[in-house]
Amino acid sequence: MSRRYAFPHVGWMAVFVVVPLVLIVGFSLTSADGGVTLDNFSDMMKYAPVFGRSLWLSLISTAICLMIGYPLAYVMSREKPAVAAAALMLLMLPMWMNFLLRTYAWMSILENSGFLNQLLNVFRLPNVHIINTEAAVVLGMVYNYLPFMTLPIHTVLHKMDKSMMEAAGDLGANSAKTFMRVVLPISVPGVISGITMVFVPGVSTFIISRLLGGGKTLMLGDLIEMQFTGNAYNPYLGAAISLVMMVIVLLSMSVMNRFGDGGESAVVL
């Protein structure tokens, strides 16, 4: 294969990946008056709680997605092809609707006088206050990112040779041991992909926290957005925050990939 066929790709990567990265690094080291400075990074310290909350909420969301997504993917992979295809369809269907629309829908469901509480009223149950809490943000994130957890796990489980499970049974393992010693270890690459695909966008999410968290639960994505579009206009600080966030994400990914057993590393999007 001749290398010259790679030039379009190299060009694409240069324009859309390398140049923006260089710009971000440049901006993050620039002060408002154009001089070189590290102030942007030291200023960031006052936003430590936002960093903490972002990481914490996306960690919780990722954990919940894994707890729901893995069993879902497991059940789907064992179903007949027709049933599995229907389940996959149901899982993907919401993804084809506009993300903003879906989040607004959750707003009206969770509102104090929203659909959920009206439903509780019908059954004379006490109302719940969810909207504008961290719980609502987590719910919104889990709802949005669940397919990204389920699909890679489903792919791995689906591709797994079913005779592997028969072999484990044949060698004396009951179904619990078969799962723990064969199915789970083999599905690790899928789990890592899933975690990556939920955690990374989770950390930088911004609309969900604003709409469902009511602005009280500011997350990194919101903070960065504010630096570019809000009254606080400060692209230099925004670039610095983006850079630090990227480093955090890359660090967590390299830790994750270590569990991938060296050979099969996770798909990082």
Added chain:
Amino acid sequence: MSKDLIRLVDCVMVFDDDVILNSINLTIKNQEFLTLLGPSGCGKTTTLRIIGGFETPTSGDVFFDGVRINDVPPYKRRVNTVFQKYALFPHLNVYENVAFGLRIAKTREDEIKTRVNDSLALVGLLGYEKRRVHQLSGGQQQRVAIARAVVNRPQVLLLDEPLGALDLKLRKEMQAELKAIQKQVGITFIYVTHDQEEALTMSDTVVVMNNGEILQIGTPQDIYNEPINAFVADFIGESNIIDGVMIGDCDVEFSGRRFECVDRGFDKDEPVDVVIRPEDLTVGEGGGQLSGTVSSVTFKGVHYEMMVDSGGFSWMVHSTLSQPVGAAVSLSVKPFDIHIMRKGKTA
């Protein structure tokens, strides 16, 4: 060869209205090498999976050592399987693959070490302990699969077309090796294959199956020399099968001529299948029982395979001497090499 170990009684298997097995009755003796032989879709693998516990027969019983085991799950059976595509665990190295069953059984670590090493030595893979499964060749993976099964000291080893993915030379080597392993560990092997030559080479007992039924059970010699019907004759080795009519005891007519044979007990004028092995036909240059013309000659290594057209039928003849294409030749056959079979007989 001693006591009966496994018995299948009237086993029927139906999947979605398809009858996969139609009343299978089979007794397997302890320590024998038994082969289930038949074309694909004949039910041989299903029979094996019933013994392994991966399928439960729709009706009928499976007995192991006198105990009915229909509902005993695979992990409680003293049977281990070598799967068609080996089904080795990709996340474990060779040592851990072989040790899998022992670890499940909570065997002591020092015993695991001894037994895994013994098994790997048995299949000639000492020194490969740390290799990953995907770093091994097909033949090596095959050996790991065998080691992983025999390390558990099962009473029965089930092998589902284990040599199917290997090239011819390796397959021949593994055939000899499997037979040697079976002798050495002294357990029952139940072997599934569609390769008649493999079945004849390795087995103590061959079970020929077709369309979910057992057609014939016997030693390789019995099956080859006395096939029970035209299907078995055709499937085991190569055969000339021609329509004939019984004139009387030891007297059959085919190809427009009457032949002396050794079969009795047929009705007068009963239509039959006449089976003659290619190597039992003798080619001469005249004076034989049939005359014909050589239409093709193929060199097969040990012998030549010639097609001889005679009276509208093309006879396959194996001979160490060849005749040129187009030569007029004669064919003769000895009475005891003419095998007479009832039409459509199955068991």
